[in-house]
Amino acid sequence: MPPFYIFSEEKVLLETKNGTPLISMRNIKKSFGSVHALQGASLNVHAGEIVALVGDNGAGKSTLVKVMAGVHGWDAGDYEFEGKPVKIKNPSDANNLGIQTVYQDLALCDNLDAVQNLFLGRELAGPKIFGSRVRRAACEVRAKEVMARMRLSNLSLSRPVGAMSGGQRQNIAIARSILWTPKVVILDEPTAALSHSAAAQVSSLIRTLADEGLGVVVVSHDIHHFVVEATDRIEVMRLGANVASFKSSDVTGEQVVNAMVGGDEGANLAG
Amino acid sequence: MTETLDTPQPEAHRKRTFGELLTSDLRALPVIIGLVALWVFFATQSDVFLTARNLSNLFVQSTVVGIMALGLMFVLLVKEIDLSVAAINGVTAVLMAKLVVEFGFSPWISIPIAIVFGAAVGSMSARWVTFVGVPSFVVTLGLGLALNGVQLLLLPQTARYGLLGTGVEVIAQTKISGASAWLVLAIGLAVFSSLVVSSMARRKKAGLSVAVMSGLILPIVGGTVFGIIVVAILNSHQGIPLVTLTFAILLGIGGYVLKETTFGLHIYAVGNNDEAARRAGIKVENIKMAAFAIAGGVAALAGVIAASRTLGVGVFSGGGIGGGTLLLESIAAAVIGGVSLFGGRGSIHAALLGALVIGSVQNGLNLMGVENEIRLIVTGLLLVLAVSIDKLIERFTGQQSF
Numbered sequence: 056m057p058p059f060y061i062f063s064e065e066k067v068l069l070e071t072k073n074g075t076p077l078i079s080m081r082n083i084k085k086s087f088g089s090v091h092a093l094q095g096a097s098l099n100v101h102a103g104e105i106v107a108l109v110g111d112n113g114a115g116k117s118t119l120v121k122v123m124a125g126v127h128g129w130d131a132g133d134y135e136f137e138g139k140p141v142k143i144k145n146p147s148d149a150n151n152l153g154i155q156t157v158y159q160d161l162a163l164c165d166n167l168d169a170v171q172n173l174f175l176g177r178e179l180a181g182p183k184i185f186g187s188r189v190r191r192a193a194c195e196v197r198a199k200e201v202m203a204r205m206r207l208s209n210l211s212l213s214r215p216v217g218a219m220s221g222g223q224r225q226n227i228a229i230a231r232s233i234l235w236t237p238k239v240v241i242l243d244e245p246t247a248a249l250s251h252s253a254a255a256q257v258s259s260l261i262r263t264l265a266d267e268g269l270g271v272v273v274v275s276h277d278i279h280h281f282v283v284e285a286t287d288r289i290e291v292m293r294l295g296a297n298v299a300s301f302k303s304s305d306v307t308g309e310q311v312v313n314a315m316v317g318g319d320e321g322a323n324l325a326g
Numbered sequence: 327m328t329e330t331l332d333t334p335q336p337e338a339h340r341k342r343t344f345g346e347l348l349t350s351d352l353r354a355l356p357v358i359i360g361l362v363a364l365w366v367f368f369a370t371q372s373d374v375f376l377t378a379r380n381l382s383n384l385f386v387q388s389t390v391v392g393i394m395a396l397g398l399m400f401v402l403l404v405k406e407i408d409l410s411v412a413a414i415n416g417v418t419a420v421l422m423a424k425l426v427v428e429f430g431f432s433p434w435i436s437i438p439i440a441i442v443f444g445a446a447v448g449s450m451s452a453r454w455v456t457f458v459g460v461p462s463f464v465v466t467l468g469l470g471l472a473l474n475g476v477q478l479l480l481l482p483q484t485a486r487y488g489l490l491g492t493g494v495e496v497i498a499q500t501k502i503s504g505a506s507a508w509l510v511l512a513i514g515l516a517v518f519s520s521l522v523v524s525s526m527a528r529r530k531k532a533g534l535s536v537a538v539m540s541g542l543i544l545p546i547v548g549g550t551v552f553g554i555i556v557v558a559i560l561n562s563h564q565g566i567p568l569v570t571l572t573f574a575i576l577l578g579i580g581g582y583v584l585k586e587t588t589f590g591l592h593i594y595a596v597g598n599n600d601e602a603a604r605r606a607g608i609k610v611e612n613i614k615m616a617a618f619a620i621a622g623g624v625a626a627l628a629g630v631i632a633a634s635r636t637l638g639v640g641v642f643s644g645g646g647i648g649g650g651t652l653l654l655e656s657i658a659a660a661v662i663g664g665v666s667l668f669g670g671r672g673s674i675h676a677a678l679l680g681a682l683v684i685g686s687v688q689n690g691l692n693l694m695g696v697e698n699e700i701r702l703i704v705t706g707l708l709l710v711l712a713v714s715i716d717k718l719i720e721r722f723t724g725q726q727s728f
Contacts, residue, residue, distance in 0.1 A: 177606070
């Protein structure tokens with residue numbers, strides 16, 4: 056079996072695990088004025104699977120992920136969640152379905168500690184008459200559970216996150232995304248600006264999530280160290296559409312890069 | 327960036343170093359040391375300084391600046407600034423006096439009107455900042471000047487309203503003495519202790535680690551000892567001045583709001599990273615508006631207190647045209663106490679410590695017979711010194727303080 060499949064003009068269903076995908080996006084089109092960011096992009100995300108979305112700058116992967124997360128609407132195409140067509144108008148619609156996104160900038164408040172960041176905007180609080188006093192103990196118990204689930208019990212819950220390392224901050228951002236038990240977690244460049252060992256830590260964390268049955272979508276430029284090694288399936292996008300799909304275990308970084316830029320040397324080498 | 331994948335430290339249970347403590351829980355330590363040093367110095371220079379009478383005076387003198395700093399703190403925490411607080415202080419005091427003197431309003435009505443007016447002015451400038459997008463520095467600078475004009479318009483031909491005999495002067499003259507003072511302290515300590523105990527009890531019930539010493543005994547014993555000393559000093563003169571009690575109550579409420587409530591948490595979040603706060607579903611505009619409204623309302627209250635102390639209002643109210651030293655000292659007090667001008671940093675005790683430092687310098691140098699000029703120079707240098715120490719600690723410990 057060749058390591059990847061080039062898509063023809065007709066829609067080809069992506070090779071994925073069996074069963075109904077959590078997310079099924081087919082032939083999604085999206086334009087910003089005269090810029091056709093997505094020209095028929097497709098993506099399936101199954102439970103327990105880590106899908107990498109790769110492509111050069113402008114390939115449309117960020118747009119696809121933002122459509123998935125409800126940041127952008129889409130012009131045409133089908134978006135199904137757990138087999139049912141959905142209308143997602145804004146990020147909170149996506150959150151309500153169980154789709155959480157960890158953005159590249161992490162959106163953490165450096166002066167707050169891990170527990171406060173985890174619950175920011177959704178604090179467990181007492182009655183309004185006492186000014187909605189934060190139920191710190193309840194929050195902390197919940198945070199500890201999540202941290203234990205992610206095997207991050209070592210992480211201090213009471214230090215300001217600004218005093219933490221990049222890897223620890225990334226982990227806290229991921230922990231926040233799974234706090235309310237989502238079904239799909241989208242991670243935008245989770246290993247950018249991380250050291251090699253910190254990236255490895257994030258990889259193992261993502262695997263833990265997938266093993267628990269979450270669907271994980273990762274957008275990354277870190278092909279050689281992260282994408283090929285830490286994901287299950289790689290979807291390559293170019294010019295707003297899917298151009299190739301790999302099983303991560305069957306492919307080398309070179310082949311993925313070649314598919315991204317449109318060269319065919321990788322395929323020749325593989326053949 | 328150093329990572330510890332292979333040998334993860336049990337960070338959650340690690341004892342913190344002194345440097346880390348200095349940048350977190352003990353951030354106030356240098357200011358407290360500075361304040362003690364100032365007091366020791368003034369005590370050696372003047373026999374009068376440490377008398378109950380003078381210390382009582384010092385507390386009262388520090389109140390107006392302290393209350394102003396407390397309100398301003400909320401605005402600084404959300405990474406904005408309000409340069410109109412002194413003007414709000416002045417214009418609301420004059421408004422209050424006009425209502426009382428010219429229109430015969432009772433102080434019970436005119437004072438709340440003044441406070442609501444101050445809060446409304448503050449929330450208006452917040453709306454201008456968040457919707458139009460003009461920096462708060464500019465909006466409140468302009469507003470402050472405009473309010474100075476309004477203040478002059480409100481004043482009569484004589485440029486002064488006397489408040490003697492109107493009932494407003496009672497605020498500054500009232501002192502709670504004897505057993506009542508101890509009762510007030512007992513109530514305050516009971517409320518404080520019940521809050522500390524209840525959060526510890528919840529932690530224990532939830533099976534979380536409970537820091538009995540630093541989380542339970544130290545705050546309660548410390549608070550009790552501090553309270554007893556202060557009340558004993560005040561009581562041995564004439565009792566707790568009502569204005570000082572007002573400041574203390576505001577400090578308590580402010581501390582509770584900032585440290586315990588979701589609103590307080592959101593203030594810190596907005597001040598550090600408003601985009602993150604927005605994405606977390608926090609209504610950033612509303613938080614900022616509330617912060618400005620608090621600063622405005624509290625400034626108005628300080629204006630009433632100042633009017634009561636000086637037995638009248640005039641051009642000088644609110645620090646005079648341009649806010650004068652009142653504006654600068656209010657900002658300086660908050661900053662000396664440890665509030666960052668870059669948002670999201672500073673605790674409620676900043677208002678108390680900052681105001682006491684500024685008040686002590688003023689009071690002490692007065693007793694030494696030093697001219698006003700020197701006092702300004704010293705206060706200015708202390709401001710720069712306080713922030714410098716903060717920065718140096720950050721540099722030497724390698725920890726950013728929050």
